[in-house]
Amino acid sequence: MKRLLGVFDLSKSEQRVVLVVMLALIAIAFVGYERRVHHSSVQPTPATEAKPAASLEPPVGVSKAVESSEIKPIGTTVVVVPSEFDNLMIQTGNIQITFSDGHSEVWTTEGDCAAPRVTSKGDVGWIRVDKSKVDSLAKNRMGEDKVIIQLFDGRRKEFPPHPAAPFIGNWKFADNNTAVAIQSSGYHGPRFYIKYDLYSGKVVERISNYVPLSKLPSWAKEISDEVRESPD
Numbered sequence: 001m002k003r004l005l006g007v008f009d010l011s012k013s014e015q016r017v018v019l020v021v022m023l024a025l026i027a028i029a030f031v032g033y034e035r036r037v038h039h040s041s042v043q044p045t046p047a048t049e050a051k052p053a054a055s056l057e058p059p060v061g062v063s064k065a066v067e068s069s070e071i072k073p074i075g076t077t078v079v080v081v082p083s084e085f086d087n088l089m090i091q092t093g094n095i096q097i098t099f100s101d102g103h104s105e106v107w108t109t110e111g112d113c114a115a116p117r118v119t120s121k122g123d124v125g126w127i128r129v130d131k132s133k134v135d136s137l138a139k140n141r142m143g144e145d146k147v148i149i150q151l152f153d154g155r156r157k158e159f160p161p162h163p164a165a166p167f168i169g170n171w172k173f174a175d176n177n178t179a180v181a182i183q184s185s186g187y188h189g190p191r192f193y194i195k196y197d198l199y200s201g202k203v204v205e206r207i208s209n210y211v212p213l214s215k216l217p218s219w220a221k222e223i224s225d226e227v228r229e230s231p232d
């Protein structure tokens with residue numbers, strides 16, 4: 001303290017020198033402090049780790065492979081599942097899909113499918129045969145078959161046969177793959193035909209009585225059993 005008070009014993013010129021030195025030291029200290037504060041405020045913020053996009057499961061019945069527009073179904077077949085009813089009705093099984101990249105997958109598990117078809121777009125369809133009520137002794141069955149369509153975009157649709165003819169004999173994609181044409185019958189009576197719009201599900205045309213093969217519209221003639229039964 002005495003040394004500090006001794007400053008006042010100096011001459012005015014000496015006091016000025018001491019004052020200038022003290023102000024210079026204060027200024028230097030302040031500049032150093034500012035630099036440290038600025039440096040800490042501009043430290044680079046660590047990069048935020050990118051989060052992977054959520055992986056959405058494809059709709060039921062659709063392979064993950066079809067999520068890519070470059071990979072699509074190009075072929076179908078039935079993997080036969082033996083049944084006690086094979087001697088009474090068409091043999092059925094599960095639907096196996098072959099994809100454009102060469103791999104294959106089985107899309108069904110019930111063993112009740114037949115007549116698969118595939119479009120160039122990658123839509124797939126097949127008949128689901130109703131085996132829920134089969135009378136082996138009487139050699140008949142009840143119920144109603146359906147055409148199942150698995151669209152390439154993941155939507156699944158069901159198309160019933162003509163109301164008066166519950167058993168589907170044949171079917172196809174029609175009208176440049178924008179419609180579904182179905183031929184069906186009952187135990188007795190003629191073959192009936194029905195055509196649906198593939199996307200709206202609305203009935204486009206229906207044939208509810210016997211029509212000779214030569215007079216059937218082309219969409220019905222192409223799926224008629226009479227074509228297969230006709231002699232060459």
